[in-house]
Amino acid sequence: MSFRSKHFRFFIVLFLAITAIVSAQSDAKPKNIIFLIGDGMGVAHVTAAKIVKGSLDMERCKVMGMHMTAAANNPVTDSAAAGTALASGFRTNNDVVGLCPDGKPLKNLMEYAQETGRATGVAVTVILTHATPAAFYAHHKARYHYDIIADQMLNSRLDVMIGGGWDNFYPKTFTRSRRKDDRNLVLEQRRKMPVVTSYEALMQASRIRQITAILDGGHLPHASKRTYTLGNLTDKAISLLNQNEKGFVLMVEGSQIDLAAHANDMQRVLDETLDFDTAVKSALDFAEADGNTLVVITADHETGGLSFPYNSIEGNKIVAAKFSSDNHTAEMVPVFAFGPGAEKFGGIYDNTHVGKTLIELVKKDDEPCN
Ligand SMILES: [Zn+2]
Structure with missing residues (x-):
């Protein structure tokens, strides 16, 4: 064999080895998934939190993407259609939770995860029957039929x-x-x-794998008026779910970023976004130590049309934020990912890509024969 062909063979082998490593990485399926949704959190909301705090835990993710948030029947989505796209990988109409526009049920991420024996959970700062959490357990044509959605939560797994x-x-x-x-x-x-109805009782719960913690009559207090953070709730949810040896999927929502932006209340947008970042810290700390957990952080849509024009920022203070709307907008929202499978979230895509990819990463491998 000539010197040149030896070299050629060496490079072929090297190329095949690198290809194998790269494809093994992209085929890696995480045991656990922590999916964090900042409701209404656009790029400007993240920018504001970074201006004020300096650095955010979200920045620990080295894979980033952007997604288009449209609903099936409207370029500006609500949280029901957006939650459904993120949870199931399919777009539906505004107001609809977990169903196609024609009413057919859509299987969601949690239902796929449950089929593999994984534990599943949600932790949010609004009522548990609100649109985003509901998209991860309910299937109903009207997001505000809370009686029906509460019943579906009880019957979920x-x-x-x-x-x-x-x-x-x-x-x-x-x-x-x-x-x-x-x-x-x-x-x-x-x-x-x-079932517990206070934060203290939730924290005391141990030696159990399941819990329903309804901590307030309505939404939880604003972040600045709470004695605990969304990070505290996330830590507790992870510690309960992680007892399952087959893994878990947890959805955490920084729910009130949206409510603050609807009210065009800049200070509260900051408080709620920074509170959401405490949950990101909990998730990333766990994922780093665990090594087999995918963390995906995104929003369902942007709220407020928030921007910071010339002279609106002084040092680390936002002195004249501009809201162009008191409702949702069609702007793309950021995606941050960390852990096995994170690379699938780089780029620009539709909201359905997020749901479809998460489902692909948790669902049972197809059986070649019956
Ligand atoms: Zn909203």
């Missing part, structure tokens, strides 16, 4: 549910109840798993 909204679970005879019937869903749920 989620192991950990943390958020607010007991007004939708207690019977109509209770003060503040928003139910139209006499069902007490808290009692019904207690037959299935522990």
Whole structure:
């Protein structure tokens, strides 16, 4: 064999080895997924948090993408259609949760994960029946039918549910109840798993794998008025779910970034975005130590049309933020990813890519024969 052909062979072998390593990396499937959604969190909301704080935990992710947030029937989405795209990989109409525009049910990320024996959970700062969490367990044509969605939450196979909204679970005879019937869903749920109604009781819960924690009648207090962070809730959810030896999928929502932006309240947008970043820290700290956890951070849509024109920033203070809207906009939103499979989230794509890719990473391998 000539010197040249030896070299040629060497490079072929090297090329094949590198190709194998690269494809092994891109085929890597994580055991756990932590999916964090900042509701309404556009690039400007992240920019604001960075101006004020200097650096964010989101920046620890080295893979970034952007996604187009449209609904099936409107370029400007609501949280129901956006949540459905992120949870199922398919676009639907505004107001619809977990169904195609024609009413056919869409299987979501949690349902795929449950088929593989993984534990599943949600942790949010709004009522648990709100559109984003509902997209991960419910299938209903109208996002504001909270009685029906609460019932679907109880019948879902989620192991950990943390958020607010007991007004939708207690019977109509209770003060503040928003139910139209006499069902007490808290009692019904207690037959299935522990139910707690305070942060302290949630923190004390141990030696259990399942919990429903409804920490307020409505949404949880604003980030600045809470004695705990979304990061604290995320830590607790992870510690409960991680007892499952087959892995887990957790969805965490910084739900009130959206509410703050609807109100055009810049200080509150900052508070809520920084609170969301505490959950990002919890997720990334766990993922770094674990080594087999994918963390994906994104938004469902932008809210407020937020921008910072010339002279609106002084040092690390935002003195004259501009909101062009009190509603959602069609702007692309950022995606940050870390861990096995993260590279699949680089680039620009539709919101459906996020859901489809997460599902591809958790679903059972296709059986070649029956
Ligand atoms: Zn909104």
